[in-house]
Amino acid sequence: MRKVKLFCVTVLLAGACYAAPADEDKQIKALMLRQDILAVNNIAKPEDFVPDKDPNTLQVVFISDPNAKSSVSEDGEVVFMNPDLPVNVQNALTYEAFRRKLKQLQATGQATEK
Numbered sequence: 389m390r391k392v393k394l395f396c397v398t399v400l401l402a403g404a405c406y407a408a409p410a411d412e413d414k415q416i417k418a419l420m421l422r423q424d425i426l427a428v429n430n431i432a433k434p435e436d437f438v439p440d441k442d443p444n445t446l447q448v449v450f451i452s453d454p455n456a457k458s459s460v461s462e463d464g465e466v467v468f469m470n471p472d473l474p475v476n477v478q479n480a481l482t483y484e485a486f487r488r489k490l491k492q493l494q495a496t497g498q499a500t501e502k
Contacts, residue, residue, distance in 0.1 A: 424446070460481055464490075
């Protein structure tokens with residue numbers, strides 16, 4: 389549980405690490421604060437995972453197969469991470485997930501700052 393909490397704190401700080409337009413960065417940070425983050429362990433490979441389809445969650449899936457590729461789903465709902473992935477790469481993948489989620493919300497007219 390501690391690893392998940394530490395990861396979540398890291399996620400909230402991830403936006404400060406990447407260059408994005410100020411308005412987009414502000415919107416991404418606001419989105420991060422509104423989302424639930426669910427961590428899932430021991431999934432062998434990305435194909436084995438069934439997402440929850442809840443737009444209010446970001447699912448972080450720690451895959452056990454060291455040969456499986458870390459990635460972000462097209463809609464930004466799921467981040468797949470290899471074991472022992474460096475923190476800076478975890479941050480980059482997580483930030484990319486929130487960027488994609490924001491694009492989805494903007495495309496449907498649902499992006500707002502709260």
